[in-house]
Amino acid sequence: xxxxxxxxxKARLRVWLKxxxxxxxxxxxxxxNLRDRHNTTLPRFDVMSALARFPEGLKMSDLSxxxxxxNGNVTGIVDKLTEEGMAQRVAxxxxxxxxxxxxxxxxxxxxxxxxSHHENWIDTLLDGLSLEDLETLSxxxxxxxxxxxEKERADA
Amino acid sequence: xxxxxxxxxKARLRVWLKxxxxxxxxxxxxxxNLRDRHNTTLPRFDVMSALARFPEGLKMSDLSxxxxxxNGNVTGIVDKLTEEGMAQRVAxxxxxxxxxxxxxxxxxxxxxxxxSHHENWIDTLLDGLSLEDLETLSxxxxxxxxxxxEKERADA
DNA sequence: TGGTAATATTTTAAGTTTGAAATTTTAGAC
DNA sequence: GTCTAAAATTTCAAACTTAAAATATTACCA
Numbered sequence: 001x002x003x004x005x006x007x008x009x010k011a012r013l014r015v016w017l018k019x020x021x022x023x024x025x026x027x028x029x030x031x032x033n034l035r036d037r038h039n040t041t042l043p044r045f046d047v048m049s050a051l052a053r054f055p056e057g058l059k060m061s062d063l064s065x066x067x068x069x070x071n072g073n074v075t076g077i078v079d080k081l082t083e084e085g086m087a088q089r090v091a092x093x094x095x096x097x098x099x100x101x102x103x104x105x106x107x108x109x110x111x112x113x114x115x116s117h118h119e120n121w122i123d124t125l126l127d128g129l130s131l132e133d134l135e136t137l138s139x140x141x142x143x144x145x146x147x148x149x150e151k152e153r154a155d156a
Numbered sequence: 157x158x159x160x161x162x163x164x165x166k167a168r169l170r171v172w173l174k175x176x177x178x179x180x181x182x183x184x185x186x187x188x189n190l191r192d193r194h195n196t197t198l199p200r201f202d203v204m205s206a207l208a209r210f211p212e213g214l215k216m217s218d219l220s221x222x223x224x225x226x227n228g229n230v231t232g233i234v235d236k237l238t239e240e241g242m243a244q245r246v247a248x249x250x251x252x253x254x255x256x257x258x259x260x261x262x263x264x265x266x267x268x269x270x271x272s273h274h275e276n277w278i279d280t281l282l283d284g285l286s287l288e289d290l291e292t293l294s295x296x297x298x299x300x301x302x303x304x305x306e307k308e309r310a311d312a
Numbered sequence: 313t314g315g316t317a318a319t320a321t322t323t324t325a326a327g328t329t330t331g332a333a334a335t336t337t338t339a340g341a342c
Numbered sequence: 343g344t345c346t347a348a349a350a351t352t353t354c355a356a357a358c359t360t361a362a363a364a365t366a367t368t369a370c371c372a
Contacts, residue, residue: 011290012282013275015297016182022297023179024224025304026172043358061320068180070360075322077358097320097367119169125307126168128299134167140293141171141178143284148181151281199328217350226330231352253337253350 026125033121038114043069045118047077048086048103048111057090057102086110182281189277194270199225201274203233204242204259204267213246213258242266 027042034040050066051058058066064074078101081087086107092098103111129137183198190196206222207214214222220230234257237243242263248254259267285293 008287008290009275009279011287012285013278015285015290015294016278016282018294018297018301019175019179020183022301022304023175025301025308027176028224029304029307041358059320060322068184071321072323072361073359092320095320095368099321119165122169122172123165125304126172126300127303129168129171129296131164131167133296134164134171136292137296138171138174140285140289141174144282145174145178145181147283148178148185148281151185152181197328215350216352227351228331228353229329232328248350251338251350255351 026122029125030118030121033117034114038117040114043073043077044081045111045114047074047081047101048107049115051087051101051103052108052111052115055102057100059092059098059100061098063101081107182278185281186274186277189273190270194273196270199229199233200237201267201270203230203237203257204263205271207243207257207259208264208267208271211258213256215248215254215256217254219257237263 031042034042034045046067047063050063060074060078061071063078064071067074078087078089082089085104087101088104089099089101092100126134187198190198190201202223203219206219216230216234217227219234220227223230234243234245238245241260243257244260245255245257248256282290
């Protein structure tokens with residue numbers, strides 16, 4: 001570490017800690033709202049959100065990759081959603097190993113309700129940011145994202 | 157929701173998802189590095205980091221509040237660090253209920269080593285951000301933080 | 313066709329985290 | 343002084359997550 005680059009690396013560290021604090025703070029608020037107001041959890045919401053984005057359904061393994069959680073974890077969450085009639089498993093024609101998870105009509109309705117509230121929570125939490133702020137922030141994050149996903153590939 | 161504010165709330169939602177993805181990506185990289193290169197975990201690093209910031213030690217409950225994890229969780233992590241000689245519990249004079257956790261010399265040395273690597277990882281991950289980027293990002297996050305900590309107080 | 317490797321998922325065991333109960337000690341009211 | 347409420351910590355049970363083993367099926371090559 002050179003004397004010149006030192007302040008920059010300290011500044012980066014401080015910003016990372018602030019970014020983490022912000023992200024954790026928002027996530028905690030969402031978890032609280034989901035638990036207290038809708039009697040559900042973030043992992044369940046995440047799965048429903050992924051399934052809503054792919055109406056034709058997602059293979060269990062694709063769901064796991066998409067959400068970056070383990071296969072076993074997805075199995076458990078989809079099990080619960082299925083018990084409650086929110087999701088269903090559909091056999092994949094021509095491959096008896098695979099199953100596709102998809103939302104039921106009930107699940108779709110429930111998710112749309114949750115998603116609408118979720119959008120409002122975020123809207124309130126990011127109240128202070130203008131369109132211009134959002135664009136700048138988005139660009140900045142994009143650059144960081146590029147770096148960290150590059151790292152990810154190198155580690156794998 | 158009015159027609160005019162609708163695009164703004166969608167933009168906020170997209171930015172939140174990107175912020176979350178960025179934060180999770182960096183955190184995952186840090187966890188990987190701690191595990192693969194230093195045989196430790198993020199929660200342990202967080203506790204050591206908090207104790208390093210307060211050389212005189214922190215009460216278990218203060219540690220819990222500071223890190224925003226449960227009391228029981230802190231007990232377990234400090235137990236392990238103590239077993240390994242990284243931390244120690246010190247009785248608080250005048251209050252037999254309370255104990256202060258602090259780093260041992262060994263723990264301090266170990267943390268300084270970890271922290272130095274950690275700073276380098278962050279430095280690399282935030283490579284693409286100039287001092288100006290960092291300042292703008294910091295200001296933006298500050299505004300969001302103000303909002304979410306306000307929410308937090310309202311919920312509690 | 314047979315056999316081996318690869319793929320998809322579930323099951324299992326171990327480790328984390330939490331919230332609440334239990335334990336011990338302190339503070340304050342009367 | 344005694345009693346009760348509050349405070350600090352630990353213990354405990356339940357929920358969640360992961361990595362790896364187990365199971366079932368498919369793909370491919372020889």
